[in-house]
Amino acid sequence: MEPFEPRVVAFLCNWCSYTGADLAGTSRKKYPTNLLPIRVMCSGRVDPEFILKAFREGADGVIILGCHPGDCHYINGNHKTLGRFPILKKLVQQFGIHPDRLRLEWVSASEGDRYAVVVAEMTEQVRKLGPLRWNTRIKETVAASAAGGE
Amino acid sequence: MDASKPVIRLEREMRPDFLEEIFEIPGGEHIKACIQCGTCSGSCPASPQMEYTPRQIIAMIRAGMRDDVLSSNTIWMCASCYLCQERCPAQIKITDVMYALKRLSVKEGKAPPKAALMAELFVDNINTYGRNSEGLLIMKYYLGKSWGKALSNAGLGMALWKAGRLSAGEVFSPHRIKGIDQLRKIIAKVVEEGVV
Amino acid sequence: MNTYTYYPGCSMSATGKAYAESLETVAKVLDIRLAELDDWNCCGATAYFSVRETLSHAISARNLALAEAQGPGRDVVAACSACYLGLNKTNKYLKEFPELRKRVDSALDAGGLKYDGSLEVRHILEVVVKDVGLEKVAALTTRKLEGLKVASYAGCQMVRPYGFDDSECPVLLDNLVRAVGATPVPFAMAARCCGGSQMMTNEDAALRMTKNILLCAQDAGADVIITTCPLCQMNLDAFQAKVNHAFGTSFNIPILFFTQLLGLAFQVKPLGIERGVAKPGPALARFIS
């Protein structure tokens, strides 16, 4: 069997994180290929439904990346993401998904290095949790998730 | 002069893996960032006595001059004052690097005899008693080295003796810790695992 | 009363005997309890680290593990700067380098020990200045050391690389000197190396370093140099005659442990002042009675 390669859908805000990810490229930082970037204008645009959609389509993890609080290109869109995030975590947990499969990170336009680190960390974090296969309805039991495991 | 030996340094004599070797030790991780500014050497109280200044040592590590570095007196001159490390603009833990070089030098038998002797006596002392008896250490060291030196320092020893700072008991029957077996087990385990 | 797990280190029973005596005396006055770590082993100091890296951390870790069991949550306090650094470095490196941690853990395990990394390692000077406080020291002073000019010598390993005082221009000892009514002199060599253990292996270089420290104190008009480390004290004191011989100087500067200075101000005994090789001059002798 092929080794498990997690697939993590990443929502990147255009101004900070997407630019930061580009910078990681321009500075030739190396990181795992497991993140699948999707560009949105602001982390505030990330609809809770996007996250569930990603898990439903077979993602093993989802990460939202935005500007550092205070640096949002749209004044405070990321604050709203931050405010929403604990609820999102609960939500995925209720669906029997380990909360560590969902992550929120701030990466600024100048933090190419950091982006590479975050990608590596997230990849490893999800790799440890193993495949999710939520789409194939092999549901992780709610009970297990309540106990903190999967 | 040995005419067959070129004075110019040839790349084939170099050990490019030397830099990696140092890079791998805890504390060695910044070494590649050295900008050869000389702050370390300028700060070092021992640099006047060193064959190569600390900065040169870093340059030589980078060049791969493994033997030259390991057999130089520089690494044994380091008094572990940490001044170089404190001021290095590249955050290189130079003192740790010096320690690493000392270890390699001893391991490969390149250390100057007195430095190696001192260190080994110290280790021996601790492995036997769990503590270091200063008096015993000094005695063994000077006996192992030279009688002349031992005598020249005898005056000093006498002064300390009189002040009650070196006692006969300490030299002839040093304190041994109760848990010496435990300590030896710990030491044995490290030795067994290979990375001492 | 604050209780600390006290790690004396090897020198305290020999060359640093006066430090041990004065510390014990002064700690009572300051109301700090130093519970000696049972069956401690040598910290490894500079020399051990030179030749065995993992081992030096492993033997240091034995002390930390014992301390964790003996006094959970208590700070480990060392009086010798080299011990302070050795224990502190191990404590920090175990957190910083997971590979090392693994090796050390398994070694400890072989000795039936375990260290969680829960302790802080501190120097006794820090405890006196920060936990006890200068106000209290001043209040306990029964005889102000007025007119005594003191060069505060912090040395290296107490302030670098993990110091609690400025690593270039330390101030804590000076503050303490002021608290007991003495006068600190400007001392450019306060945090410069005395030669450390080089005195054994590389005497010429070490004597030169010691000479510069003594010279600087003399230029500043110091009546006494105070130290926080048995090795510094030993180099500056016991080797003074050798320095004079080698450089044609005529230094006679008494070298006290800072605890001895406190003891003089508190008028308590024993302080072991008679153990010094360089004998007190009149400025200092006034306060020794």
Place this chain on the structure above:
Amino acid sequence: MKNPVIGVYVCHCGSNIGSVVNVPEVVEFAKGLPNVAVAREHKYMCSDPGQDVIKKDIKELGLNRVVVASCSPLMHEHTFRKACESAGLNPYYFQMANIREQVSWVTTDKVRATEKAKVVLVGAVNRVVEHDPLFVKSVPVTPATLVIGGGVAGIEAALQVAASHTQVHLVEKEPSLGGHMARFDKTFPTLDCAACILTPKMVQANTNPFIKVHAYSEVIEVSGYVGNFTVKIRHKASYVNNDKCTGCGVCITKCPERGIPAEFESGLGNRPVYVAPDAPQHGKKPKDTFGKRPAIYTPFAQAVPNKPVIDRDNCRYYTTGKCRVCEKMCEPGAIDFDQKDWIEEIQVGNIIVATGMKTFDPTPMKNLGYGRIPDVYTGLEFERICHSSGPTEGQILTWKKESPKAIAIVHCVGSRDDKHHRHCSRVCCMYSLKYAHLIKEKLHNCEVYEFYIDMRCFGKGYEEFYSRLLQEDVRFVRGRVAEVSDWGIYPEEKGRLVVRVEDTLAAQVRRIPVDMVILSTALEPAENADHLKHTLHMSCSSDLFYLERHPKLAPVSTATDGIYIAGACQGPKDIPDSVAQAGAAAAQAIGMIKRGVVEIEPTTAHIEESMCTGCQICIPLCPYTAIRRNEEKRIAYIEGALCKGCGTCVGACPSGAAQQWGFDDRQIYREIEGVLAAK
């Protein structure tokens, strides 16, 4: 909707992509994707021939969707949209897949890179199917420009824009224009007198009918968008009525409060005064005016505007309730103790930020003795010591008012240092050389030592300047100074300063006695740079200077359209470079004003009336208060011109009524499906 006919183009970018991603394999794969009519590769898609391929296919194959897999959309999205448009396709029927910055450059694993390129491509192909035609809106541009910061860069930018006969507002926080340059005596490498170049420009700016100088003022709020910014400026109360004040300066000479360290003298005023041990003890001490100013002051004699301000924190009237000498002395009656801060609102189309830098405070580097040893100065302080109108009237004197016999100039203080700033400050090598020259000019017998790590003389005429200095017998020592001590060991060192350094070329540690030390300190972001960054929603690079949109393609633009940066606020820079950038920023502003309209990205939000439940969740979320409530229909609607397209409301709307053009739910769902379709 017409059936989608998609063209896919995969770029090699020379070897940038092609050497890691197997481009032909990706192309073959693309051919098999639904709706893809054609898939091709090209060595350089953005080149004209590359673009022509797309145009030709649109026309000949009737493509109605285009996907290019190449670099980042931030790089070339615009290029390809234009290409589609010129072939008659709505530019928003285009989607880009980033397989360079986020694929080929970040891995060496060719197999995984090729896999990822495919996955990203599927996302784009999937998404583009759902694209709608969008139309760029044009809005008129307010023909006025705001320049923030009145240093040489800001002044230059203001003058250049004003040359197009459009309005400029120049806001300077200090009482006078001039910035750092106004403090310099001479400037490298030509050694022209700074005042001779700068003063005329300052005057021109102040008298130009198209420039309104707002000195002693700050920008406190900016709203709106490119072409149409509303800016609030706070004018700080100066307690002087500028309309009445003639600038005679009588108030300044009469003010009894004279001991305030002058900002303009770069900290020299903070030093304790030297009192000789044999100075007569009796009588009153002479007043210490070294580097000090009165409570009512202009920063320097040639200040522009030449109107004094009262420093409220130090004015005796405000601190003790008594004085008002200035008021009595002022003939025109310009002093006005009742003045208050006031706020002015202006409309501009463009903003040029030129807020410059500040210099590093070397106090934390205790080994260099600054703040502890009196004769250790910073470069900026030395500028004032050298300056004929500085506190020593240009005489180079030590603290004890003696002529130094040897001076050390220490490079890279706070620069190239992990503990402080990692960057090279770019100007300090050159200004250090300048000082060496000025010292040699004034004190023929003074030894000058330059302690450097590398000599960075990259500009036009700079290396020539260095070689001139080498011949002027300046002593160059390659080595970073380890310490400056005021305690000497050897007789010749007694009472002087000693520099300890490794001469790295000789590999010898040296002790060098000197009488004065000049620290060439790093350039760092201006005091309030972070604050202004938030006001304007700009970004910073890791050195905390303002971030340009692209270092090569758009060096004076920022991520926000209509906001430009010039001068040292973008990074350490000398005067020639600052001025050049100012010109470039001005050209951008003028260009936009000349066009008269700006195009607004159509990717804004809108609310589908029929779906909106009127829950009002979206309304408080909008950072631009663009969402309103239609009381009658009990639903929300978006004021189009105010929406900036962040999508926050869209992300939060529970009923899916709020949608964003170009980023609507369908499009993103399809992209998610796409990137996860494989396997």
